[in-house]
Amino acid sequence: MQKTKKLEMKRFLSLLICLVIFLAGTVQAQTALSDFEPASDTLLQQKDTLWVSFRGAPGGSAVFQISGGKEFPMAEAPDRPGSYTGAVQLSAFPILDQAEVTFHLRTGGGETTGKAPGKISVIPDASVLVGSTTRNDAILRGGPGEDFIRLAHLPSSVRLRIIGKTGQWYKVFLAGDRAGFLHQDGCRPAPSGVWPSRPVLSMIRATAEKNRIRIRITLGERGAYLVRQTLDPPALVLELPGCTSSLFETVYDIKDAYVRQIQVDQPDSDLTRVYVTLSRHVPGGYSLSYENNDLLLDIRPSLNDQGYRTLKGVRIVLDPGHGGSDSGAVGVYGTREKDMNLDTARELRRLLLKAGASVVMTRENDADVTSPQATAREELEARVNIGKKNEGQLFISIHHNAMASIREARRARGTFVYFYHPQSGDLAREIVTHLAPAIGEPRFTIINRSFAVIRQTYMPAVLVEVAFISNPVEELKLRRGDYRKKVAQGILKGIQALFRY
Numbered sequence: 246m247q248k249t250k251k252l253e254m255k256r257f258l259s260l261l262i263c264l265v266i267f268l269a270g271t272v273q274a275q276t277a278l279s280d281f282e283p284a285s286d287t288l289l290q291q292k293d294t295l296w297v298s299f300r301g302a303p304g305g306s307a308v309f310q311i312s313g314g315k316e317f318p319m320a321e322a323p324d325r326p327g328s329y330t331g332a333v334q335l336s337a338f339p340i341l342d343q344a345e346v347t348f349h350l351r352t353g354g355g356e357t358t359g360k361a362p363g364k365i366s367v368i369p370d371a372s373v374l375v376g377s378t379t380r381n382d383a384i385l386r387g388g389p390g391e392d393f394i395r396l397a398h399l400p401s402s403v404r405l406r407i408i409g410k411t412g413q414w415y416k417v418f419l420a421g422d423r424a425g426f427l428h429q430d431g432c433r434p435a436p437s438g439v440w441p442s443r444p445v446l447s448m449i450r451a452t453a454e455k456n457r458i459r460i461r462i463t464l465g466e467r468g469a470y471l472v473r474q475t476l477d478p479p480a481l482v483l484e485l486p487g488c489t490s491s492l493f494e495t496v497y498d499i500k501d502a503y504v505r506q507i508q509v510d511q512p513d514s515d516l517t518r519v520y521v522t523l524s525r526h527v528p529g530g531y532s533l534s535y536e537n538n539d540l541l542l543d544i545r546p547s548l549n550d551q552g553y554r555t556l557k558g559v560r561i562v563l564d565p566g567h568g569g570s571d572s573g574a575v576g577v578y579g580t581r582e583k584d585m586n587l588d589t590a591r592e593l594r595r596l597l598l599k600a601g602a603s604v605v606m607t608r609e610n611d612a613d614v615t616s617p618q619a620t621a622r623e624e625l626e627a628r629v630n631i632g633k634k635n636e637g638q639l640f641i642s643i644h645h646n647a648m649a650s651i652r653e654a655r656r657a658r659g660t661f662v663y664f665y666h667p668q669s670g671d672l673a674r675e676i677v678t679h680l681a682p683a684i685g686e687p688r689f690t691i692i693n694r695s696f697a698v699i700r701q702t703y704m705p706a707v708l709v710e711v712a713f714i715s716n717p718v719e720e721l722k723l724r725r726g727d728y729r730k731k732v733a734q735g736i737l738k739g740i741q742a743l744f745r746y
């Protein structure tokens with residue numbers, strides 16, 4: 246008996262110690278709050294909802310206040326312990342101007358308080374804010390940040406209604422319940438009283454020009470445009486927010502029926518759509534621009550639809566990645582990506598010229614395309630511009646891959662071909678399926694991704710990552726001259742396969 250009692254006492258003591266340690270632990274875990282939303286100053290409409298959040302010790306109870314007023318409850322996200330969220334309708338408040346959001350987290354260890362870095366302001370119901378794009382190529386995005394999807398590239402002097410602001414990003418009204426975001430670098434608030442752009446579509450004319458069909462849409466005023474491409478049937482759909490249609494006539498000044506039909510509808514008081522349906526293949530590229538107040542949609546038929554049956558006479562732009570001040574990836578044996586890219590491109594040029602194509606290289610030797618001081622963006626833009634200026638019909642950027650982490654880098658393998666526009670998908674697929682077997686690579690993939698060189702080009706464009714230079718086994722293989730010859734052969738076969746379509 247005695248023994249058992251002693252044992253129980255010991256157990257009790259150790260439990261007590263555990264409890265003390267546990268409580269001390271909770272007190273210590275009472276760390277400062279972090280990851281606040283709103284992270285930056287935010288402008289909202291009075292009808293909007295304000296969403297707030299922070300991170301702190303799990304298992305507590307949290308509230309938030311606006312300008313030190315009433316406390317609103319918050320909830321801990323069930324799937325993310327320590328992450329607390331809350332929301333409130335702004336219509337319940339008077340007009341807020343630079344209001345602070347404070348948070349309180351109460352746990353067994355006491356209360357921790359934090360303040361969101363972003364302050365809240367509300368646009369009064371009666372005021373109308375309008376922003377005007379201040380430069381060409383202002384990028385309209387799906388969210389307030391560089392990572393969000395591109396909805397459109399807008400020209401200068403397009404005026405859109407501002408319905409909010411998050412940090413440096415204006416939220417602008419498009420149509421219906423759709424909005425987009427413009428960085429303040431490309432958008433400036435207009436004086437009060439200025440109207441948003443209100444284009445009126447009055448005339449459409451399709452004309453055949455050398456290597457392209459031009460569709461001229463007369464709008465009377467510049468407005469925003471969004472474009473969507475469908476593969477089946479091959480079509481381009483233009484959405485013109487803020488635009489109304491008083492279409493008088495559509496003129497087809499073209500002999501053949503490549504542009505099968507142009508239809509216009511206005512599903513909403515603030516949106517007009519133009520459907521351009523094509524009769525044959527997905528086009529080889531398209532571009533949109535304004536000439537005064539006419540929106541020009543230039544469509545370039547695919548190589549097949551232009552009558553090409555072989556590479557003879559096709560203008561191909563080859564872009565050996567990196568160069569000069571930029572070595573690209575470097576293998577453990579010192580192989581530099583820029584040298585492999587250039588050597589492969591030279592070999593491919595030789596094969597293409599033999600097949601009757603004409604070739605433009607973005608760089609001929611180990612040099613920067615712009616200058617060693619240029620930014621990465623300027624360097625990539627210069628490569629795109631060489632392709633555009635020379636009216637290239639295909640654009641092929643050549644790279645060798647690498648992984649940043651040492652462990653992954655040594656194991657990584659595979660041939661990857663990237664494309665962005667739908668018209669480049671076939672080229673990507675043909676190149677990868679011919680290139681990978683040519684170099685004995687069992688792993689090959691095509692990836693749809695937004696790289697500048699394959700996005701801004703008005704022609705089918707791909708970026709080829711031949712093999713991993715960061716993998717020592719692969720690196721030794723690609724140092725051999727005959728390997729690069731096989732690579733060039735594989736890419737050539739892939740390009741030639743396009744003419745089977």
Ligand SMILES: [Zn+2]
Nearest residue numbers: 566573644645
């Ligand atoms: Zn590269």
